[in-house]
Amino acid sequence: MPGLLKLFCNNFMNKVQAKERIGKLKKEIEKYRHAYHVLDQSLISDAASDSLKKELFDLEQQFPEFITSDSPTQRVGGEPLKEFQKVRHEKPMLSFNDAFSKEDMQDWLERLENYLGRKIKSNEKTFYCELKIDGLAIELEYENGIFVRGSTRGDGLVGEDVTQNLKTVEAIPLKLEVKNPKLRVLKKLIVRGEIFLTKKEFERMNKEQLKNGGKAYANPRNVAAGSIRQLDPKITSGRKLDSFQYDIISDLGQKLHEEEHEILKEIGFKTNPKNAHAGTLDDVFKFHEYWSKHRDQLPYEVDGIVVIVNNNKEFDDCGVVGKAPRAAIAFKFSAREATTIIEDISVQVGRTGVLTPVAVLKPVQLGGITISHATLHNADEIKRLDARVGDTVIVSRAGDVIPKIIKALKDLRPRAAKEFEMPKFCPVDGSKVIRDGVAYKCGNKNCGARNREGLYHFVSRKAFNLEGLGPKIIDRFLDEGLISDAADIFSLKEGDIAVLERFGEKSAKNIVEEINLRKKISLPKFLYSLGIIHVGEETSRLLAEALLKINPKIHSPKEVLAGGLKLTEEKLFEMPDIGPAVAKSILEYFQNPGHQKLLKKFVEMGVEMIVEKRKAENGKLKGLSFVLTGSLESMSREQAKEKIRAFSGDVSESVSKNTSYVVAGSEPGSKFEKAKKLEVKILDEEQFLKMLSKAVF
DNA sequence: CCGCCTCGAGTTCT
DNA sequence: CTCGAGGCGG
Numbered sequence: 112m113p114g115l116l117k118l119f120c121n122n123f124m125n126k127v128q129a130k131e132r133i134g135k136l137k138k139e140i141e142k143y144r145h146a147y148h149v150l151d152q153s154l155i156s157d158a159a160s161d162s163l164k165k166e167l168f169d170l171e172q173q174f175p176e177f178i179t180s181d182s183p184t185q186r187v188g189g190e191p192l193k194e195f196q197k198v199r200h201e202k203p204m205l206s207f208n209d210a211f212s213k214e215d216m217q218d219w220l221e222r223l224e225n226y227l228g229r230k231i232k233s234n235e236k237t238f239y240c241e242l243k244i245d246g247l248a249i250e251l252e253y254e255n256g257i258f259v260r261g262s263t264r265g266d267g268l269v270g271e272d273v274t275q276n277l278k279t280v281e282a283i284p285l286k287l288e289v290k291n292p293k294l295r296v297l298k299k300l301i302v303r304g305e306i307f308l309t310k311k312e313f314e315r316m317n318k319e320q321l322k323n324g325g326k327a328y329a330n331p332r333n334v335a336a337g338s339i340r341q342l343d344p345k346i347t348s349g350r351k352l353d354s355f356q357y358d359i360i361s362d363l364g365q366k367l368h369e370e371e372h373e374i375l376k377e378i379g380f381k382t383n384p385k386n387a388h389a390g391t392l393d394d395v396f397k398f399h400e401y402w403s404k405h406r407d408q409l410p411y412e413v414d415g416i417v418v419i420v421n422n423n424k425e426f427d428d429c430g431v432v433g434k435a436p437r438a439a440i441a442f443k444f445s446a447r448e449a450t451t452i453i454e455d456i457s458v459q460v461g462r463t464g465v466l467t468p469v470a471v472l473k474p475v476q477l478g479g480i481t482i483s484h485a486t487l488h489n490a491d492e493i494k495r496l497d498a499r500v501g502d503t504v505i506v507s508r509a510g511d512v513i514p515k516i517i518k519a520l521k522d523l524r525p526r527a528a529k530e531f532e533m534p535k536f537c538p539v540d541g542s543k544v545i546r547d548g549v550a551y552k553c554g555n556k557n558c559g560a561r562n563r564e565g566l567y568h569f570v571s572r573k574a575f576n577l578e579g580l581g582p583k584i585i586d587r588f589l590d591e592g593l594i595s596d597a598a599d600i601f602s603l604k605e606g607d608i609a610v611l612e613r614f615g616e617k618s619a620k621n622i623v624e625e626i627n628l629r630k631k632i633s634l635p636k637f638l639y640s641l642g643i644i645h646v647g648e649e650t651s652r653l654l655a656e657a658l659l660k661i662n663p664k665i666h667s668p669k670e671v672l673a674g675g676l677k678l679t680e681e682k683l684f685e686m687p688d689i690g691p692a693v694a695k696s697i698l699e700y701f702q703n704p705g706h707q708k709l710l711k712k713f714v715e716m717g718v719e720m721i722v723e724k725r726k727a728e729n730g731k732l733k734g735l736s737f738v739l740t741g742s743l744e745s746m747s748r749e750q751a752k753e754k755i756r757a758f759s760g761d762v763s764e765s766v767s768k769n770t771s772y773v774v775a776g777s778e779p780g781s782k783f784e785k786a787k788k789l790e791v792k793i794l795d796e797e798q799f800l801k802m803l804s805k806a807v808f
Numbered sequence: 809c810c811g812c813c814t815c816g817a818g819t820t821c822t
Numbered sequence: 823c824t825c826g827a828g829g830c831g832g
Contacts, residue, residue: 461818469819486819488825513820513823549826645828647816688814690829767813782823 129174133182136167139522140183153333155518157245157414158446159505161209162475163520166450195271195340198262201301202360204248205267205434207417207441211476213396216418219440220392223420223429226437232422235390239368239421240398241357242385243441245332245412246307247339249277251356253300256287263339267434276339279348280306282355284379291377297361302375304356308335309410312351331412353411356380367421385409388421395442403444415443448507448517449482451475453500456487456531460539460560462568462642464552468493468531470504470516478508485514490533491549497521501528557705562596563589565642569597573648574640575629579622587611597640598709601626601716634658634665634720641706644696653686654697666720668713675701675710731805732760736769740783741776743796754803766791774799 124132140163146154164183171178178184210216224230231237250270252260261277262270277283289297308316313331320328328334338350359371369388376382385402389395399416406413420426420438429438455471468487475482485506487493496519498504503523504516533551535544542555553560566585570577577600588594593607603626608619632640638658639651646654658665658674660682665671678701683694700706737755739748739762746754751774752762766773766785773786774794786793794802 459818463817465818467818480821482820484820488818492825508820515824645816649815688829692828763814764816765814769813 124170126174129170130177133167133170133174133177135523136163136170137182139520140164140167142522144183153330155505155520156330156448158448159450159517161443161446162448162450162505163503165211195273197265198250198260198270198272200250200262200264200268200270203267203434204250204264204270204303205431205436206264207439208433208435209415210440210442211445213392216392216395216440216442223437226430227425227428231420231425233390236367236369236388236421237391238389238395239372239419240387240389240395241417241419242383242402242409242413243415243417243443244305244307244355244383245330245414246305247332247336248303249273249306249339249354250301250303250360251277251283253287253302255298256289256300258283258285271340273339276341276347277306280352280354282353282381288379297363299361301360302356302380303358303360304354304380306335306339306352306354307331307411308338308350309353310412311410312353316350354381355383357382357386366423368419368423368426369421389418399442399444406444413444415441417441445476445478447478448505449475449477450503450505450520451482453498453502453504453519456493456498456500458534458538460537460553460558460564462561462564463644464556464558464561465547466533466537466544466551466553468533470498472504472506472514475506477506477514482506482508482514485516487516489549490531490551493531497530499524499528499531501525566594566597566600568642569640570600574636575632576636577625577629579618579625584622596709596712598712598716598718601630601713601718630717631719631721634671637668637671637718637720641700643700645693646697650689650693653689657683657686657689664722666722668710668718668720671720672701672707672710730757730759732758732802734759735771736761736763738763738766738770738773738782738786739776740773740786743774743776743799745796745800751799758803772799772802 140160143154143160167182168184171182171184208219210219220231248264250262250264251258258278259274260272261274261283262272264270278285287300308331310331313328313334316334317328334350335352338347338352341347356375357372359365359374363374365371365374372382372386387398389398395416395418402409402413402416418440420429426436426438429436431437452473453470454473457469457471459467459469461467467489470485470487472483472485487496487498496504496516498516498519501524502519502521504520505518507515507517533544536542537544537553537555537558537560539553539560540555540558542553542558544551545554546552555561563585566589567582569575570580570585580600585594588600588603588608591611593603594600603623605616605619605623608614608622609616634655635648635651638646638654639648643654657678658671661674661677662670665674675697678698680691680694680698683689683697689697732755737760739751742748743751755762763770766782766789768789768791770786770789770791772792772794773782774796775783775786776796783793785791
């Protein structure tokens, strides 16, 4: 890596670099801000933009001399459009500072108490927690109980008059029902709240938009913002906006912020029933954790909670810092996206010899875990992303699990960043690299990496299932010269292992016992473990059938070899789902002298095939295909698969309209959504078990 | 030949 | 989980 580039990746920057980075970040954030607030376009997600702001904020803390008044960290809100009447807010509409962790929250409370010079008064209602809905803030004015004016936040001081549009929102009362005589005298009332779009309405609008040939909207908030600033109120009324109010600006003698919610509700406003008070920060954390987990069940988008010092007097005493009140903070949910920097791109060689580029990332917190690597799949993907070492990138977790690079932010690219090139020679053994479709492969069929990865595959759960013999240990044995191929595993002796460093007699004994236990294996699993290209779990089963047609009694690897040599294209084509490519790969495998030798060696080592009991040919589930998603309570997924197959049912990994049933356990994944979309019947665990029990008879 | 349905293969972190 | 690609039906 060139020197400058390297420094960019380090945590510590010198002044010159920090200044440059700060400048670039400011420009980039400003670009997104302008697009978002002024043009109602969402170029990147809020989470990604927040992540950039956080980096800028941290850098500015480190180098305060570079803080300028035009920095995005020093401002909030947007600019009013020319078309609307301006409204000057009686009291500025503030925003909130953000916290991203429990530590941030503890720091916040500490800062608060330092500022006050005393502890916050603590009781069971110390704080008030509100769900932070992803919408836009509005102010509503009532005179003698009649709605007279509504406005957006704008820049906090001056907003836009959107009264006509707000009148179309049914959640906003046009006339207040003030029964309480204490409140009745009220001539003027100013309240504030949030305008938002429910997820359902957002989906409906998106569907309609797509039907009319338009582009899908980015997120509900954008649509809400766009809707409320329509010049034609009719358009607004066609969109079913919703609203909660959460703040009373007028003085009605309220002592706690919480009381404002009660009053709002009493006089006819819609308030969020999920909001709750909390006694301690720990209670706040519980509220945060609960909704962080359950936010998908809410009918609207939330991106965190707002925590407010409940006592209004104390709240006011804390004052304002910048454009946010000190005594309130937005405690964000862990983002689904973040930005970080590609420190390096390494290249791995897999079992099939394919070279896979992997981005080495500057570690970043995302959804509760630290991400340090993300696959870039192949050269085409890198080209598509135009991702380079040194680039700032947006990462997310696909299906909330696997890290994925969404986008490279090219304007933040250091000048020295060069385009990535696939190595010409294999990083493991130096052989020439050849191109095969989108993939690049190591030209050497016996490349060390292939052998190594092949061994990982051999011991894996779906193959020989040698527990306690994972990749790390395979590596040790290979490097110590104890094994060189899969068959060698079965000749391992306790004595050989126990002499190695960090291995005791006990663990050596365990490993050898495990190996002996697994010498007997079913034919499909044995075939799968060989790692024949294109032969996975499913095709192994088919291949086993094809071999059993030649010789119905296969007990030893030797008979597997004999059968394999008798296979022909024609015989393989008889099997469904085996075509030219797969057949060629299978035939080539058995022709290879090295593989023949390996199969014979397995015989010497005492590997044997279990003859499986004949499966019921006409079980009750024959002709039905199942897809499993989520986890079941009463059995593992493997067990469920076996049960279905035992009754002649089919198990598949992907949902289509041919799927008979989707069995959904707890926390189902995307297959559940797809099933709903395709209107495939969905079974819960109970129904599934019932079906199995019926199938017995 | 095209488009759908599946399967295979690779991947991350606790 | 997702992507790519093999198999197969239309």
